Amino acid sequence: MIVLKFGGTSVKSAARIKNVANIAARAAEGDPVVVVVSAMGDTTDYLVKLGRQISRSPNKRELDMLLATGEQISIALVAMALNEMGHKAVSMTGAQLGILTESVHTTARIVDIKTDGIRRYLDDGYIVVAAGFQGITPEGNITTLGRGGSDTTAVALAAALQARVCDIYTDVSGVYTADPNTVPTARLLKEVAYEEMLEMARVGAQVLHPRAVELARKHRLPVRVRNTFDPEATGTILRGADEMEIYRPVSGVTVDRHQARIAVLKVPDEPGVAGEIFSALAEHRISVDMIIQAFHRDRSVNDITFTIKRDDVEMVQSVMEAVAQKIGAEGVLTDEDVAKVSIVGAKLMDQPDIASRMFAELGKQGINIKMISSSDIRISCVVSDSDAEKAVRVVHDLFHLEEGE
Ligand code: ADP
Ligand code: ASP
Ligand code: MG
16 A cells, blocks of 8 residues: 655645545555545645634643644545546545644643554555544543654654555655755755665755654655656655665755754863753753854853743743842843754765855854754754855855756
């Protein structure tokens, strides 16, 4: 069997829903098919805004209840379109699909999928049209998986049903060396290693949800990223690094423009203070990215700086002010004018001069670097948000990513 997933732009209108139904019907000629769909167009954004007009920080259970409605509209319409073409099709919500999640709202992780219900329909010859992005807790509450989470629904269903492939259809032709909508010279990658893709997704390549890539890697599931509006094209395939045919030190450049930087100033230089800061964040389920502890001329204190999601700024600011007081730090500083530009490549470490070339080139182009971090397969620089797009293009050019494989 196969799983096909269609994002918001692919189901934006009645005409596009018919196009999706066509692609699904064609696939169903060869295999049993599960079609996962997102909410139509910008519906989820609209619902978030609507919720905020009622409450500045809406109750998260109710927010999930609201957001999950978006996908329910699309599944009904896609199932109707398939019926209209003479196919047996049935729409199913997260709860009906048996997608069990943790009891955490707005960023729940899938813990199990009870596939009996889906299998029964597939065995009866139905095309199953599944709502992306949503699940249900053991207590029966509706949850959502985090923005962009329909990709994760698709990969999780594909793994649970042992699908031979999961096709993620979107509005570009696959995974590129950079976002093709900001870097016109970006090149389509025929294959990407799971590890690279996971890193790219975590640092801003919106095209796949990080959790979806994580699941695909865990199950060694072939995932293809393809274009809804050019469905015959092969797109990009994710595979294990050991199966990659192509050698390249840098695979892509990404930018994350939803970041903020927080500094806790003049933290006393004593054992346990970093523990206090980061446990307080963990308690509020805030994920922290880069962390820098810089020492002061006055050796008894340090500044501790880290990056977070911009959406979390208000909460983190108040949590950190309380912690700062408790540990005797001077205060808390926030900087929202930041963007994180990263290069990712499975073979990055093979060329030790890559980092220095990246920093030198950004400097030459007048782009100031505010923070740096790196891993085996990634180098990230925090720059001013207004420099973000330029920085991506500069780095893309520097490593000649536009050139063929
Ligand atoms: P969908 O609604 O289908 O899930 P998304 O908007 O979530 O689509 O993801 C597709 C978008 O991801 C593209 O339109 C593109 O702008 C963006 N994107 C960012 N980085 C990349 C990349 N490296 N390759 C392809 N697309 C990318
Ligand atoms: N509709 C949800 C969102 O906009 C899930 C998705 O599109 O993947 O985030
Ligand atoms: Mg998406």
